[in-house]
Amino acid sequence: MNDQTVSPLSDFNASDLKLKGFKVYKISDDVSKIPSYNRRDFYKICINTSQSLIHYADRGIEVDGTILFFGNPHIPYSWEAISPYEGYACVFTEEFLKVNDRSESLHQSPLFKIGGTPIFNLSPDQKVFIDTLFEKMIAEQETDYVFKDDLLRNYINLILHESMKMQPSENFFKHKNASARITSLFLELLERQFPIEAKDSPLILKTPQDYAQSLAVHVNHLNRSVKEITGKSTTAHISERIIGEAKALLQHTNWSIADIGYSLGFEYPSYFNNYFKRLTGTVPKSLRM
Template structure:
């Protein structure tokens, strides 16, 4: 579904990260499953066609025109069921939208939060109006207007406000195997925290409680689901992934131990050293020396 005509994916990603915004038209596509995994970007899609959207622990059957709001903190996949699937997509970072000093986090919006209503059924009249907004964004994106960023924020906010006035889709089914779906969402969210690319952007989700809060569920519910499906506690999965990342940073970067500790969410290097030795049986400095 997410084909960018005559533009390499790497070029598109670089431009997106530079500007924090992009809007484009969805081309016709055959039946396929697309899994979106960008860590930093929110998504608004206006699409016409038949599809199934898996979002958190729910699956939405859609036909006709829908408006979809994707949160980068919530794993989701999109399965197109019709051979013709058209519309528009807008991608933007929270930093881009909040440059105008908005105070409320997008994650608290009913359109973007995990227990919210990310899919809205759109009438033909509403589709024509929203089409116009997306088309205007595409045209303005090409222009040299000095205040283009502000104009794009206005368009995004207008779409959000239009959506807040609409009724959410009720055509969804709870996953039959709720534990399996919750576990899948948790594991994908865990993997999305990595790799750590900068010591200035430390790991945000460090505990089972952090993940449960991000997924808008009680930590006991998350723990039961993950243990039932994988046989291992939530904390064990988190610990193993942090250790894997720590080894990679020790062996493949020139960051000092303090920088690595901070990047992985440890307040003090001593805490990181004790954690690493307890899990691996050796200390971080010894592993780095071995790598050299």
């Protein structure tokens, strides 16, 4: 019996998804076309029937049956199917779901927040109900109804509220090699911040403390694990990746140096210049042709 990594997404255009902020689709193990949208932009809700192993941050869970899964783009996760699978999924941005600034952030939702439990076992009746909501969303996204987005948001919120009434799964297990696992998660989360695609959307995670908070571990534990496994500090990994991205942006975009610095998390150009010079021995302007 061979495990397989599940990325069961239907064929759709990545830029179109970023523009609309929402996509719902059916999943099954016969889907071969996989889109390459940027995972860090999208939250995910998935109903899946299979025998599977799900890795979520530094935890794992074995499932056999129908589950409802909530994926936070800022928490690394992966999914291995042990048996054939089927179900539905939707991906969406926080901007799509939030209609005003007073709406609760998804980061604070019990279903998506750091340290929460994102997996719910479904009874046959619950499966039928959730399946029906996904089928309604699939049908609705093809219409020209003027208030379609509002209706889709209502379906998502109905799934969220129904899920919060359920008892979450509690059969998580800790991975045996905790240092290796947390280091792998840190490196994956670091890489998810890049490439920088917009100069007005600054880097979210900039310090070891930021990464530790996103991974729901103490920063000292993160630092010890990363140093033990890689021989380099957490700060060194972050700095090297930021400098690498800075060089790419300086050489391959026409953004101003101030805009590049801001996109990398530096509020003032002088901060970026000093940081870059300290780590490279030269100033950003020297890389401009």
